[in-house]
Amino acid sequence: MQDKGRDGPAPSPFAGESPSAQQAPAVAGLGPHGERPATPDQIDLSPEALARARTGGLRVSIVLHTITSDWSRRQIAGIEAELRRVGAVVDDVVGCSYDASTQVAAIERVIRRRPDAVISIPVAGAAVAQAFRKVSSAGIRLILLDNAPSGLLPEMDYVTVVSCDNFGLGQIAAGLLSPHVPQGGAVCVLAYKLDFFATAQREIAFNRWMRRERPDVALSQLKFERPSEAGAVIAPHLDRHPGLDGLFVVWDEPAVESLAVLEGRPRRPVMTTVDLGAGVAAALAAGRIVKGVAAQRPYEQGRAAATAAVASLCGHAVPPWIVLPGLGVTAGNVAQAYEMVGGAPTSPERLAVGRE
Numbered sequence: 001m002q003d004k005g006r007d008g009p010a011p012s013p014f015a016g017e018s019p020s021a022q023q024a025p026a027v028a029g030l031g032p033h034g035e036r037p038a039t040p041d042q043i044d045l046s047p048e049a050l051a052r053a054r055t056g057g058l059r060v061s062i063v064l065h066t067i068t069s070d071w072s073r074r075q076i077a078g079i080e081a082e083l084r085r086v087g088a089v090v091d092d093v094v095g096c097s098y099d100a101s102t103q104v105a106a107i108e109r110v111i112r113r114r115p116d117a118v119i120s121i122p123v124a125g126a127a128v129a130q131a132f133r134k135v136s137s138a139g140i141r142l143i144l145l146d147n148a149p150s151g152l153l154p155e156m157d158y159v160t161v162v163s164c165d166n167f168g169l170g171q172i173a174a175g176l177l178s179p180h181v182p183q184g185g186a187v188c189v190l191a192y193k194l195d196f197f198a199t200a201q202r203e204i205a206f207n208r209w210m211r212r213e214r215p216d217v218a219l220s221q222l223k224f225e226r227p228s229e230a231g232a233v234i235a236p237h238l239d240r241h242p243g244l245d246g247l248f249v250v251w252d253e254p255a256v257e258s259l260a261v262l263e264g265r266p267r268r269p270v271m272t273t274v275d276l277g278a279g280v281a282a283a284l285a286a287g288r289i290v291k292g293v294a295a296q297r298p299y300e301q302g303r304a305a306a307t308a309a310v311a312s313l314c315g316h317a318v319p320p321w322i323v324l325p326g327l328g329v330t331a332g333n334v335a336q337a338y339e340m341v342g343g344a345p346t347s348p349e350r351l352a353v354g355r356e
Contacts, residue, residue, distance in 0.1 A: 029167025031321030038319030054087035067095030070277030074342035078302020125195030154320035170205025176292025185245035230254030299342035
C-alpha cells in the first residue's frame with residue numbers, strides 16, 4: 001500500500017469541548033491516486049438537477065462490507081435520506097460479512113438487477129477489482145466508499161470515492177493516545193490484514209505521528225482478517241508483552257472485540273480507535289480503557305455518496321475524491337459527538353450504563 005498521505009500538524013484532541021463548537025481540522029490525506037480532496041458541498045444538486053432526478057425513477061443499490069455495524073447503519077441511513085429527498089429509491093441493500101468471494105457474487109447479482117447506480121465499500125483490493133470493473137462496463141454508475149480496488153480508475157471504472165479523511169483519523173488517534181503513554185512506553189497497532197486503502201492510511205498516519213512526536217515509544221504491529229478475530233490476535237501478544245502501555249485499533253468493531261480481552265487483564269493498556277459506534281462510545285464514556293476515538297461522519301458520508309450518484313446520473317461532473325474531516329472525541333464530548341455522527345441523543349451517564 002503506497003503512502004498517499006502527507007504530514008501535517010497533529011489535530012487537536014478537542015478534550016471536553018462540544019463538537020459543534022470545534023473548527024474542523026484541515027484534511028490531511030490524499031486520494032488513492034493522489035487526488036486532492038473535494039468537499040461534499042461541491043456536489044450540491046441544482047434545482048434543475050433535482051427536478052430531473054425526481055422524474056427519473058432512479059434506483060440505487062447498496063453493497064457494503066457489513067450491514068450490522070453502527071458505521072454501516074448510519075451510512076445507509078444517510079444514503080436513504082438523501083435519495084428520498086431527490087425522489088430516488090434504494091433498490092437493494094447487501095452485506096458481505098467482510099468476505100471477498102461473497103461480495104463478488106453480490107456485485108454480479110446486483111448488476112443483473114440493472115440499477116442506475118451502485119454505492120459500495122469494497123472489502124479488499126485485487127480480490128474484488130474485476131467484479132467492480134463490471135459495474136461501470138454494464139453502464140451503471142459506481143460510487144465507492146473509502147476504498148478503491150486495485151487497478152480501478154476514476155471516470156473510467158467509478159465516479160468517485162467518498163470518504164472520511166483516514167490519514168487525518170490516524171493522526172487524531174495518535175494524538176489522543178500519546179498523553180496516556182509513559183516515556184519509553186510500548187504501543188501496538190492492531191491493523192487490518194486485507195488490502196484496504198482506508199485502514200492502511202490510518203495505520204501509516206498513526207505510525208508516522210508517533211515516530212515524529214513520540215520517538216521514545218516502541219511500536220509493534222498485529223493484524224486480523226475479520227473483526228471477530230481481534231481478541232484472539234491480541235491475547236497472545238499480551239501474554240508475551242504484559243507491560244504493553246497502549247493499543248491503537250484501526251476501527252471500532254475489532255476494538256470492541258479486543259476490549260473483552262483487555263478488561264480481563266490485571267494491567268490494562270489504554271486504547272484509541274476509529275469510528276464512534278455504541279460499544280466503543282460507552283467504553284469511552286466509562287473512561288477505563290478507551291481514552292479517545294477518531295470519529296468519522298458516516299451519516300454525512302452517506303448523504304454525500306447519494307448526492308454524488310444522483311449528480312452523476314444527471315450529467316454533472318463529480319470530483320473523484322470527496323472527503324469529510326474526522327472528529328476527535330474524548331470522554332468530555334462523547335455524548336455530543338455520538339449524536340453528531342448519527343447516533344440517538346444520549347448522555348455520558350447512559351453510555352456508561354450501556355457498558356455494564
